[in-house]
Amino acid sequence: MFQATRQWLAFWYTTVTAVLLLLFAGSFYWYVQSTLIERVDDTLGHVVEIVERSLVVDESLLDPQQARRSLEASFRDDPSTLEDDHIDLEWFGPQGTLIWSTVPGGIPAPLLTEGSLHTARIAPGYWLRQFTEPIVAGGKLLGYLRVSHPWFEVSKPTRQLIRDLSLWVVAGLTGVGAIGWMLSGLAMQPIRQSYQQLKQFTADASHELRSPLASIQTAVQVALADSQLDADTRQRWQMVERLCLRLGRLVDDLLFLARHDSGMVPFQPRCCALDALLLQVVEELQGLANQKQIRLQLDIAAPESGTEPSPAQVDPFGFWGDEDQLARLFTNLIENALLHTPPQGEVQVRLEQRLRSGSPELVVRVQDTGPGIPPQALPHVFDRFYRADPARSGDPGRLSGSGLGLAIVRSIAQQHQGQVQVESKLGQGSSFEVILPQRQLEICTPERV
Known part of the structure; x- marks a missing residue:
């Protein structure tokens, strides 16, 4: 930046x-x-x-x-x-x-x-x-x-004047370019320092907030364990618990982004099976989908002819990446789709391998049947703390998340040299596509249980 x-x-x-x-x-x-x-x-x-x-x-x-x-x-x-x-x-x-x-x-x-x-x-x-x-x-x-x-x-x-002026202009522009590069570097130093201090403050504040939040959550759980609580008091404690969980999730997201920006997030790539990882994420979120009466479906497409790097027998969905970060990426993306899909709707997750310019790549598409994203909001959906109209969520009465989930999705995808694309039409739903390049040296055969 x-x-x-x-x-x-x-x-x-x-x-x-x-x-x-x-x-x-x-x-x-x-x-x-x-x-x-x-x-x-x-x-x-x-x-x-x-x-x-x-x-x-x-x-x-x-x-x-x-x-x-x-x-x-x-x-x-x-x-x-x-x-x-x-x-x-x-x-x-x-x-x-x-x-x-x-x-x-x-x-x-x-x-x-x-x-x-x-x-x-x-x-x-x-x-x-x-x-x-x-x-x-x-x-x-x-x-x-x-x-x-x-x-x-x-x-x-x-003619001689033109030659002389041309030489002087080129020499002047070369000098100005070098001086401009030096001056721009000097001008960016205080901004860079302020940004680093802000990131450090965000990381420190997020880290310090985790301990009191954990204490509050423990106290709430102890209070809820009391069987003599009346219904009204229990309802209030449950509301505190929900808010505490939501605040904890926000603190975790802030801490992840702050550490990711400063390079403090450990990146530990290893050979993993992307289809098995998606299956685990979908199974974990199936309870949320059932609670909202949304059909959550995973579709793993068969590899196209010619996409496998023959003659070696390798897993077509093997990928070198950080499994924990990839799990967080797909969890955020599918949760975002479930959040903005009304009851009786559908969220379709599809994994496929395809060729682009002769190189294989893995594509994960998450498509929902929600109200869609306005065209003016599409360029900003991956910005931090940006939230579109609350009416886009399944519950118009509450705000739709913290606005950090898609920012984390893009950060993790870029760290894996991939990209995230979005398409949406009002009234027809949205489609998010994560493209992860499967380079020849990165193709692997993960161990499957």
Whole structure:
């Protein structure tokens, strides 16, 4: 429980930090890329202004030869700006025909006159940022001046920035994950200590309560042995005896769970016959079933073909487990079914061996004909001290148990590497299924009397 909570804490520490780091890295990348693009665009606009000031803007630019000589002259006047920034110039006529270019043959990109700034793909992996300016004089279009700048001055730094940010984010998340694991461990220490103290208190209190309860029960039995008691007094002493027994059962359950949680319950697995164990439990509870006028029946199914681990001749219902704990598991489960089954009802106990993914397992199903469990209560039936509507029991006038029986069932099943499943429909009863894996090394042949 604490390990899972620590893992979730570390996971959320890392997740929140990852979101913040990704937001920061994305914002920083966007800022750097926007700054680089803005710098390139400002450079293109500045070059266009310089070229326009150096040109004689008149109708002579309509003559291709005159336009070429004028542009070449302006380029020779100050070529440093173009060469330092790797900028290329192109002049197009009013119809979009290339007249002059600093690149032999011109740049293989279509002339776009609708938008002044755009990015053009020249070759695979090579892009240009272009600025197209229409030149107008006296209301007459003389041509188009296009300025191009290599895009790698934006893409190359941004690619490097992505690599650097990725490395920093991974390194940061690794460090945060390690620190989060350490901090979650520190945060869980006081909770773990409080929980251990609570479990120890529960175990100590339950243990200390057993002695006075035994004394009370002895005194009650002595009082009931008096043959001169009147009927009213005897009835009161019998009520005290019932309450004492009920409180003793609650103390025993609390003590078992407290010791089980702290690992103090001895787990002594041995080869036992699960069918014989169930037969004993059903025989012990047959008196309670008869008292409540409930039909309690045990059905042991024949092993399916192929489930026995041939060629060894072994008992199909042999199981390595703690016989005392298994007896308590099935006793609690069948008692719970009898408690919630009305008179004239039926509780069916079935034992079978079946295969799952090629491995044999033993399945014990306890099905009753009670009123069923509400769907909203199904996820909580194995919680400690949880009790559904008292109307689910056969006697609506009293509460249905202490709420620890099914918690003990699940604890014992998990200790045997098994699981407990429940299905229920209102008005049709409930079915509890205990699944115990019968591993190849655990299959045994118990001694039968």
